[in-house]
Amino acid sequence: MIEVSNLSKRYRGGTAVDDLSFTVEPGRVTGFLGPNGAGKSTTIRLILGLDRPTSGHATVNGRPYASLARPLHEVGALLEAGDLHPTRTAREHLRWLARSNGIGERRIGEVLEETGMAGAAGKRAKTFSLGMKQRLGVAAALLGDPGVLILDEPVNGLDPEGVVWIRNLMKRLAAEGRTVLVSSHLMAEMALTAQHLVVIGRGRLLVDEPMEKFLASHSGASLEEAFMTLTSESVDYRSGTSRTGNTR
Numbered sequence: 411m412i413e414v415s416n417l418s419k420r421y422r423g424g425t426a427v428d429d430l431s432f433t434v435e436p437g438r439v440t441g442f443l444g445p446n447g448a449g450k451s452t453t454i455r456l457i458l459g460l461d462r463p464t465s466g467h468a469t470v471n472g473r474p475y476a477s478l479a480r481p482l483h484e485v486g487a488l489l490e491a492g493d494l495h496p497t498r499t500a501r502e503h504l505r506w507l508a509r510s511n512g513i514g515e516r517r518i519g520e521v522l523e524e525t526g527m528a529g530a531a532g533k534r535a536k537t538f539s540l541g542m543k544q545r546l547g548v549a550a551a552l553l554g555d556p557g558v559l560i561l562d563e564p565v566n567g568l569d570p571e572g573v574v575w576i577r578n579l580m581k582r583l584a585a586e587g588r589t590v591l592v593s594s595h596l597m598a599e600m601a602l603t604a605q606h607l608v609v610i611g612r613g614r615l616l617v618d619e620p621m622e623k624f625l626a627s628h629s630g631a632s633l634e635e636a637f638m639t640l641t642s643e644s645v646d647y648r649s650g651t652s653r654t655g656n657t658r
Contacts, residue, residue: 540567
């Protein structure tokens with residue numbers, strides 16, 4: 411599982427994450443929501459050891475990410491799908507990742523098939539559409555067959571068929587007993603995918619409860635309506651910016 415304990419991250423321009431604590435448990439899809447500038451991306455970076463907290467800590471399966479000997483076997487992450495070497499093929503990209511974690515060629519073929527990228531395995535990344543880059547990013551996240559997956563905006567760039575595919579994939583992975591944390595701005599999609607919600611605003615925890623309970627507490631409102639009501643003090647929706655001025 412993922413455990414975030416009293417996590418804070420402060421920059422010169424303000425506080426991105428403010429004494430944040432929550433647990434992402436296995437066996438369900440947990441939606442990680444918040445307005446722009448709420449601190450979602452910073453929190454994910456702190457979980458993955460890409461940034462250092464000012465205070466507090468985050469662990470995966472009881473250990474900091476940086477201490478994992480072969481991290482791809484425990485955690486799969488989709489962050490910037492477009493962050494690919496333009497001249498590498500899809501297979502070469504996965505092979506480069508696999509070698510660093512002792513993953514064999516057979517597994518590369520399996521994830522290419524699972525993500526619908528087998529037919530493009532020999533094509534260079536510079537020729538890929540955003541949707542293809544997104545699928546390759548998912549393939550990389552699945553490469554080590556990890557028990558924990560962190561997906562940031564996974565439907566970005568996908569066509570309708572791709573959206574249904576990633577939705578069903580996340581549900582299946584959770585049903586297999588894996589821990590799935592997904593960050594998204596698409597409330598309608600989260601309503602169809604997530605069983606549990608963690609919502610933050612201004613870097614602080616606002617909600618950590620099952621989807622059904624959250625919606626019931628808002629008198630049958632849609633997830634989008636309930637989310638807007640909950641976070642109305644954290645963002646000015648007329649301008650689309652955080653009232654704290656924090657853009658991280």
